[in-house]
Amino acid sequence: MDNKRKYVIPGDVVTTGPFRPEQNVELQGNKIISTTIGISEIYDDSVKVIPLTGKYIPKINDLVIGKVISHTSLSWELDINSCYVGFLPAQDVFGRDFSAHADELSSKLKSGDLVAARIANFDRTRDPLVTISDRDLGKIDTGDLVKISPSKVPRLIGKRGTMIQMIEMATDAAITIGQNGWVVVSCESPEGLLKAKKAIEMVNEKAHVANLTDQVKEMLESKGES
Template identity: 40%
Template sequence: MTIFIENRSMVTPGEIIAEGNYNVGQNVYRKDKRIISQVIGLVSIKDDYINVVSLKGKYIPRVGDTVIGKVTDVSLNTWTVDIASPYPGILRPATSLDRRFDPVKDHTRKFFDIGDVISAKVFSFDRTRDPVLTLRDNNRSGSTTFLGKLIGGRVIEISPSKIPRLIGRRGSMISTIKQYTNCRMIVGQNGRVWFKGNSFEEEYLVLQAIEKIDREAHTTGLTDRVKEFLEDARKKMGKPTAKGEQPKK
């Protein structure tokens, strides 16, 4: 029962993290009694679980995730959606429209066309079938994100493993960005972020902040640094932090 690598330090594939009866968490595998990393990432040891938080990688759909996708194909009764994953998302009218859909009379293109950006939830996914998306939210806890066609705004794509960092603990990072830039943001678990602001400058600020987080995700004290960056940027814009001090709406 020994741990060779310090918590939160960097590992590479094939690096031995621990030896003994530890539980195998994410991105590690066991060989004999040794726990070995599978990816480049940061070690996180919780209780007896040894995890590695990956720094890069493709999005693997999980049921219930909010994703931002782009419609790539339209057929009589399905939309194929690119969700930045090895598997294309499938969206059907029955689980996405508010009204009855008759494939004989109605046209799928009238609702979503190729190139439209949508936010959706993953309804089902397993290794054998492509993920099915839905625009209905069965989340009863109250907090709802908008699901449907996203009109205007911008989309930026970052590594999906950095999304938890972008959101921050209890949404601290994302609410900071929202406060300082007055932008609407929707974060997809697939690494895509949609945002729309009142001005180009503010949108650009969001873009810069997200890129900063993507680049520096493996370092500590990131929330403070992003806050500092946004404050400085607002000063340069001639709009000092006044709006940032307000509690969020």
């Protein structure tokens, strides 16, 4: 029986056979069906689906911000705010002549480092492959990490980039937005940094509000602490 975790949507058959349905699944005949979007888990004799609210589902070409968790001799593992782990191959960083014996991975990236990367390959059955071989990708040396819900990212960017441009212009901050809901903000002025972070958090909390742009603008234009 294949008990590997897999991504499921409502109506997907998780498994068949004599299992006990636990969370977010129901029994239909001899089939156990998922009732939510999530990751299915089968252990011992029971089946459950862990819901994916607030977690990022990778899509090819997405820009993500990842945090290095660990590495093997051939790749780094990145936390990308997902139920999946991002794999960054060492060859991607060291180049084609990479040698697993001679090149020490931690000389380039170590645990805790932040990286701007793209999802290079992903197909629900295994963890995604990420790349940093484009321009503007790679290790992030400066800036503060702000975490928002991945579903709020489009609101933070705004129509044709209007929201994020407004925040950057008002604060002189440089903001990198990962589709996975992780945002890096860097700014030379401490006040600008504070305001930019506050604006991002405002969007995260009030994404549903109709006049959000005006509210953010008002906060950005206010002097000192409001």
